[in-house]
Amino acid sequence: MTDLLSDDEIESQLPDGWARDGDHITRTYEFDSYLEGVGFAGGAGGLAEEAFHHPTLTIEWCEVTVELTSHEEGGITGKDIDLAERLDELAD
Secondary structure, X not given: OOOEOOHHHHHHHOOOOOEEEXXXXXXXXXXXXXXXXXXXXXXXXXXXXXXXXXXXXXXXXXXXXEEEOEXXXXXXXXXXXXXHHHHHHHHO
């Protein structure tokens, strides 16, 4: 089990481009084509499987929105921050 982060911890650790939405963190990535977005979503799925931490992914044309939360803990944990950082690396 992973501990929930405090509001201050979330604010200080939230990667650039990510926003807090209640008990979730979200980011929308924009790509030049639909297939680039789908490719990113596939890569994100691989990272999620490795981390055993599965985000909500929404694909809309050239955008992929990622929503992260730690369901088992009922909020935002270090697992969410870690996966957000890995997704940012994947998108670069």
